[in-house]
Amino acid sequence: MSKIDNHLFSAHEHALEREPCPQCGSELVIRQGKHGPFLGCASYPACDYIRSLTPSGRDIEKVMEGSVCPSCGQPLAIKKGRYGLFVGCTQYPACQHMASLQERDDTQIPCPACGKGHLVSRTSRFGKCFYSCDDYPHCKYVVNDKPVAMPCAKCGWGIMVEKRVRGTLKWCCPQKKCGHQDEQV
Known part of the structure; x- marks a missing residue:
């Protein structure tokens, strides 16, 4: 019979620690919004600090090689937004160029x-x-x-x-x- 390694099941102290709010010092808690989960201050509405849990640039599905933004000259990418896929500039938010993937009839x-x-x-x-x-x-x-x-x-x-x-x-x-x-x- 093999022994079970108890270290695999023990809780680490750092896993139980909460991150403090950079504005007021209260703890940050995970909240659910219409665009997904985010970190928010536990003392809301007194403190309105929030931080996204998704990494920036996650909306980019694929950079289109050889394509050039007509506004700024940088490459274009296929992005995913709340209304589906679209073509947008990789330099967003500095460049706001967008185009639809669907052909309009x-x-x-x-x-x-x-x-x-x-x-x-x-x-x-x-x-x-x-x-x-x-x-x-x-x-x-x-x-x-x-x-x-x-x-x-x-x-x-x-x-x-x-x-x-x-x-x-x-x-x-x-x-x-x-x-x-x-x-x-």
């Missing part, structure tokens, strides 16, 4: 609400596709289904949207008051 359909912009496809933070006016924030028109450049026969609204209703593809008026539907020809 510019439908060239004029916005029926303002008439100035065009409807483009965008992706929500939940990954759903929707179409909105590219003149945002001046125009906040949005439709969830794919727009069709055809005016509504009943109310005259500038577009119709494609919807699958009971297995068949239909064109529907996006205006809630109208509700007109046509069979797709």
